[in-house]
Amino acid sequence: MRYINKKFTIEKISIENIAKKFGTPFYCYSYYQLKKNIINFKSKFKSFSPLICFAIKSNTNVNLIKEIKKFGLGADVVSMGELMIALKAGINPKKIVFSGVGKTSKEISFAIDKNILLINAESKSEIQEIHRISKLKNKKIQIGIRLNPNTDAKTLKQISTGKEENKFGVNEKTFLELINYCKISKNLQLKCLSVHIGSQILDNKPYKKMLKIIDKIIDKVDHKFEFIDLGGGMGISYNQKDKKLNYNEYCKEIKKFLKKHKSKIIFEPGRSIIGNTGVLVSKIIYIKKNKRKSFVILDAAMNDFMRPALYGASHRTLPSERKKNKSRKSYEFVGPICESTDKFISLKNFQELKEKDLIAICDVGAYGMSLSSNYNMRPKLPELLIKGSNIKVIRKRQKLKDLL
Ligand code: LLP
Secondary structure (H helix, E strand, C coil), rough: CCCCCCCEECCCEEHHHHHHCCCCCCEEEEEHHHHHHHHHHHHCCHHHEEEEEEEHHHCCCHHHHHHCCCCCEEEEEEEEHHHHHHHCCCCCCHHHEEHHHCHHHHHHHHHHCCCCCCEEEEHHHHHHHHHHHHHHHCCCCEEEEEEECCCCCCCCCHCCCCCCHHHHEEEEHHHHHHHHHHHHHEEEEEEEEECEECCCCCCCCHHHHHHHHHHHHHCCCCCCCCEECCCEEEEECCCCCHHHHHHHHHHHHHHHHHHHHEEEEEEECCHHHHHHEEEEEEEEEEEECCCCEEEEEEECCCCCCCCCHHHHHCCEECCCECCCCCCCEEEECCCCCCCCCCEEEEEEEEEECCCCCEEEEECCCCHHHHHCCCCHHHCCCCEEEECCEEEEECCCCCCCHCCC
C-alpha cells in the first residue's frame, strides 16, 4: 500500500477506483501483504518449524482463511462458530487448537467429534467436563492445560491475559494438580502446556519471563509435553514511533528452551499475520466546524471499526489523494453514531479536506471487521481482496433488508 501518482493505492488499484465500483465504506485487503507476512513469520522461526495456528478471532473471513490455509497454517479457535469457519475454509482438524475460558458442553462435544488437535482447557471444571464427555463418547482426547504465568505483557490492560488478576488459565498450583488428574484418566491425554499472555506485545522481556516460568514448571513435573503452545500476541507497528518486536531474540530464547525440553512449538498469531493487510476506506459526509474544532464526519463509524473507541487505539489515517500545496488543518475524524466515543482520531497539520473526499484508515486487518457490529442498525461492510489489479469481493455488503 503506497501512494502512486499521489493516489493511495493497494497493489495496483487506487482506493478511489475501488470506491467508484463498490461504494463506501469498505474493508479491503492486500493479498501480497498477507503472503509476505506469512512467509516472514515462518522464516523467523524456521529453525524449529512450529505449528502456526492463525487466531481466527482476528479475522473471520472464510476467503481470507482459505488463503492462509494454502500456506499450511492451522487455526486457533475460541468458539463453535470459529471452529466451524476454520473447517469450512478447509483447515485440517489436526492443525486446530481450541482455546477459551468458557467452552460449553456443546462446543466441547463438537470439537471432540471433529477430532481436532487439542482442546486447551482453562480450569478444573472444564477438564472434568471434557473427561465426562469423552467417557460418554468412549474416546481418547488430546488436551492442553493453559497456564497463567502471572506475567505482565506490558501492553494495554484490556488485552493483557497473563496476570493472576486475569480470568485466563490456571495458576501453577492448580496446573500441577491437574496434571495428576489427567494421569489417572483413561480418556484424557495431556499433550500440551499452553500460554498466551496478551496481545500487541512489542517488548521481548515478557516473553522471556514467560519461557522461564514454563521451564521451571516443566522441571518440577514428571510429564512429557508433546506440544508447548506459546499463544500469539506479537505486536505490529501501528505508528512510526511504535517499537518493533525483536523476533530474533524471541527465537533465540525459544531455541534455548528447546535444547532442554524437546517439544513441538505451537504459535497462535492473529494480528502479526493479518493486521497490516487491511484498510478501511470511508467517505467524508460532512465537515462541521465549531469554535474549537473541525469535525470530519465519515460514513464509517465505531460499529464498523471499534479499536479506537474500545482501546483508545490510534490508526494511521490518510487522504486518498495527496495534495501538496493545500493548507494544513487540524481535524477530528468521527463517525455518525450517537456517542461521543465514536471518534477515530484527532490529527494536526493534515492537508485541507473537503466533503466527499476519501479517507483510508490503515492496519485494520486484525480485530477490524471481526469486532464490528450492527449498532445503530448499520449494515456490515463489504470486504474486498486485492491481488495485483484484481478485486475479489470476499464478503458482500450486508443489506438493510436483512436487518429489518
Ligand atoms: N491466542 C489466544 C488464546 C488469544 O486470546 C489471542 C488473542 C490470540 C491467540 C491472538 O493474539 P494476537 O496474535 O492477535 O495478538 N481485540 C483486541 C485484541 C484481543 C486479542 C484477544 N486474544 C485488539 O483489537 O487489540
